Amino acid sequence: MQVTIDKNSGYCFGVEFAIQMAEDELAHGGMLYCLGDIVHNRMEVERLNQKGLRVIDREQLELLHDCKVLIRAHGEPPETYALALRNNLELIDASCPVVLKLQNRVKHAFDLSQRQDGQIVIYGQPGHAEVAGLAGQTGNRALIVMTEADLDQVDFARPVTLFSQTTKSTAGFYKMKALMEARIAAAGGTLDSFDANDSICRQVSNREPQLAIFAAQHDVVLFVSGRKSSNGKALFSVVNAVNPRSYFIENEGELQDEWFAGAATVGICGATSTPLWLMRQVAEGVESMGELV
Template sequence: MNVLIDKNSGYCFGVEFAIQMAEDELSHEHSLYCLGDIVHNRMEVERLHGLGLRIIDREQLEEIHDAKVLIRAHGEPPATYELALRNNLELIDASCPVVLKLQNRVKHAFDASTRQQGQIVIYGQPGHAEVAGLTGQTLNQAIIVMSEADLDQVDFTRPVTLFSQTTKSTAGFYHMKAVIEERIKAAGGSLDSFDANDSICRQVSNREPALRIFAQQHDIIIFVSGRKSSNGKALFSVVNQTNPRSYFVENEQELDEAWFEGAESVGICGATSTPMWLMERVKARIEEVGVSA
């Protein structure tokens, strides 16, 4: 049985940068706080915990003073930086440059839309760290949508500016854009007042067509990702639509030997939050299954 790891899978630049910053800091510090999971992958979080990275939530951040805190790639709203000043916290800012640029675009769009009685709509997952950072640029007035039903919150007789969480599905974004256009027409509004911004990270979106090709080349696909990863859910959907014999696992312990019966080729791929070392571990376990079969 031939087992191959997708060379295009693994960390995106932003996640790799954040983890490198954490490791660099921990090379000369016993411990380091991180606001939220540094990456949506339980295995990697556990590895970094062993090095001294301590995950805290926002309530805990309120109580911490005179310490170092890592800001992960997802970015943070302005309120976090204001709190850091009050509590004398040194922020090690690993916000992804793509996310920071998007935050700036959202803020400028919000300032402009306020003058025109417009609305900022963000296609993203409610409660997601990146989305919280984006809505913070709008004084938390942005409307978050994941489905067509969520669009009931929007007044389509007023101007609408649409953005996307950087890790969402491209197809999902353009479907939402089309639905908004239909609703504006139905409400008697003008499409001239609708500004749709495809703000999905190209390093993420370019993986979709590559994954479809990869999924077609193998009898079975093992997709490795943390279950909290929004990007993982989106990319697995792409893989599963292409190859029905696709399985989602967090680690090698979740593999089922029955999946590989009669398979000659197995492809392993993952999310932008999946470390290569974890996919290597999954590969080693599958090869053990192949030898024993």
């Protein structure tokens, strides 16, 4: 079998920047905490743990004083920075510039909506770190939607401003936008009161057509990603729609012989949170299986 790793897959610049900041800090020794998994990939989290990066949750953060804490690429709400001041925490801020810019846009839109009796709606995964940071710009008054049923909480007789989590599917965002426009029409409103902002990161959205082409070029496609990755789920749906012989795996230990029966070419790709070293390990795992009939 011919095994090819997708040259366009792997870390986006935001994740790469955060991991480099963590490794640079760890190189100086001492303890470094990270608020949440630095990346939604279990294998990479374990690798950095061996270097000394300790993942903590928000409750643990409140108990820390006088130490260093890494803010990952997903960004954080304002209350995290306030807590850091109270507890004398030194923040190593690796927030993605794209996320920070979106946080500022959401904050500005929220301030404006307060004067217009409007609502901020975020298309994103409830509980996701980036979504929590965005909602924090609104005092947690933004409405989070993922499904059509979630739209029931929106008052479409009032102005609505829509944003998207940066790592969501472009197709999913525009489907949600269309559903909201239909709800506005049903409520007797006009689209003049609806401001839809496609705030999906272009490093993410540009990968969708690239992955579709890559998936069509191979008999079997292995999509390598952490199962908690929102971006991974979105991109795998693109791959699977093009090539039904696509498989979502976390590592080479999940490979199954029967997947490759009769396959001449195998493509390996991944999410923006998937390290290149992990895709290489999967490739080596496939190659070690030898020729299958």
